[in-house]
Amino acid sequence: MNFLGPTELAPQRAVTTGPSTSPISFQKAVVKNLIYKEADRIANIQKLIGLQGMDDLAIKFTFPGAIRVRYPFPEGSRGPRSHVEWAEFDLTIEKAVVDFMITDEATIRGKNQLQARMSMRRAAEAIGYQKEYNMVRVLEEHVSTSTPDMSVAAADYWNNWDSADRAISDDITAGVAAILHNSNIAVEDIQNISLICPARVYPAFMTSIQIENIVTSLKAHLGRAFGINIVPSKNVYIDRKSTETEKGPLGSKAGHDTNCFALLLVNGPGTAMHGVYTGGAVPLSERERIQGVGYNYTVTQYFGTGVVPESLDAVNVDTSNTYRVYKIESVVE
Numbered sequence: 001m002n003f004l005g006p007t008e009l010a011p012q013r014a015v016t017t018g019p020s021t022s023p024i025s026f027q028k029a030v031v032k033n034l035i036y037k038e039a040d041r042i043a044n045i046q047k048l049i050g051l052q053g054m055d056d057l058a059i060k061f062t063f064p065g066a067i068r069v070r071y072p073f074p075e076g077s078r079g080p081r082s083h084v085e086w087a088e089f090d091l092t093i094e095k096a097v098v099d100f101m102i103t104d105e106a107t108i109r110g111k112n113q114l115q116a117r118m119s120m121r122r123a124a125e126a127i128g129y130q131k132e133y134n135m136v137r138v139l140e141e142h143v144s145t146s147t148p149d150m151s152v153a154a155a156d157y158w159n160n161w162d163s164a165d166r167a168i169s170d171d172i173t174a175g176v177a178a179i180l181h182n183s184n185i186a187v188e189d190i191q192n193i194s195l196i197c198p199a200r201v202y203p204a205f206m207t208s209i210q211i212e213n214i215v216t217s218l219k220a221h222l223g224r225a226f227g228i229n230i231v232p233s234k235n236v237y238i239d240r241k242s243t244e245t246e247k248g249p250l251g252s253k254a255g256h257d258t259n260c261f262a263l264l265l266v267n268g269p270g271t272a273m274h275g276v277y278t279g280g281a282v283p284l285s286e287r288e289r290i291q292g293v294g295y296n297y298t299v300t301q302y303f304g305t306g307v308v309p310e311s312l313d314a315v316n317v318d319t320s321n322t323y324r325v326y327k328i329e330s331v332v333e
Contacts, residue, residue, distance in 0.1 A: 024287060028297070032285035035098075035124045035299050042128025044231060045135045048194050049305070050269025055279035057093055057302065062086040091306035093275045096130055098123040103294040119297075127301060133235040135274060135305045136196065139263055140236075142272075142307040144321040148182055152326075157333035158201040158262075168204060168218060175264040175326035176226055183323035184310060185266055191227035192267045198260040198332055202232040229267075236261050260332040266324040270308055277302035 040046060052059075064084050073079065100119035106112045144150045152174065156167035172195060180190055197205070205219040222228040237260045265271055277284075286298045307322050 028283075028285040028287050031120065031287075031297055032299050035120055035127065036301065038121065038124035039128035039131060039301070042125060043131035043135070045132050045196060045233060046274055048196075048229075048231065048265065048267045049135065049139075049271055050273040052091065052269075052273045052275045053278035054091075054093060054275045054302075055277070055281075057277070058091065059275070060088065060090045062088050087309040089306065089309060091273060091275045091304060093277055093302040093304035095300060095302050096127055097298065097300050098126050099296060099298040101290070101294050101296045104292070105294075107294070123299060127299075129235065131274075131303055132233060134303065135272070136233060136235045136263070138305040138307060139196075139265060139272060139325050140261070140327060142321045143263075143325050143327045144182075144323055146321075148178065150178055150182065150323055150326050151329060152178075153329045154262075154331045158197070158204055158331040159333055169222070171262075171328050171331075172222060172226075172228065172264065175328060176228075178326050179264065179266060179324060183266070185270075185324065189266055193226060194229040194231050194265060194267055195222075196231050196233050196236055196263040196265070198236050198262065199232040199234050200260070200332060201262075202230070205230050228264075236263065259330075262328040262331050264326040264328065271322065271324040272305055272307045274305045275303060 064086060067084065068082050070079055100123055102112050102116055102119070106115040152171075154167065154171050158168050158171075176190060176193065179185065179193070180187070205222075206217050208215055209218060209221075210216075211221050219230050222230070282300075284300045288296045288298070290296050307325075309320070310322055310324070
């Protein structure tokens, strides 16, 4: 993404945006919007679940866990009110902050716009990966591990794509069957399922294989059979480093090639929602002059993810977990 044009961060250049908008306010809004947009592109898992704008740090509401229907019902009769069991949903968002500086030395060299573009890209990557990590972790933590268990080990390591294509297909087929049998989704929703897999094994889905005398890819085969969308991610691993807060969700590279898992989930807000603060009570982009150093930009975003409780008519009676997500463990050797 081309974050900025040649003059968009030049403080001496006036920008006409309306009677009450200063050039500096406009620049801060540009910085925030471009970083937000690129972060959303990087956190591509966001498109698989619901997106909820929020003007508060938390929302809580209840909805019917199940509504019963009486059928057949006698003509002219008025039945008693049904007993409704309510399910609670809580979604809390927390603050993420990134900052970068346009130094005086870069300005003197005439490279301040280049430094701005590269700094904004790194800021967007940091927020984007953290957003995606938040979504993956919440989905993984709410996979049911009671009876029936929706977390199962892979039949074979998926990175052995010379021999594991049938094992991968069998793992995914078992996951689709488990979701369909145990959750409250309709049969038509099977065509609305995605697989979040480690980026390292994504080539296994693109490699040409032969299935029923047809040369195709595993991705194309699964798309035809179940309508499954394959989404690679760098955040589906178990271990994180103790310095994760400072280094970001990817931490150091060591340990990321093992202990990986995959998540099969039903797309849409019925599975989970990702909340983002859209209010205007506080500034989300700020610019500060550091004397003798340069201009420091700080961008803030509040976000969080929550899993929607299952219907009480489903097999699941623990509404803190979901049967719309299926975890396949140990997919990387």
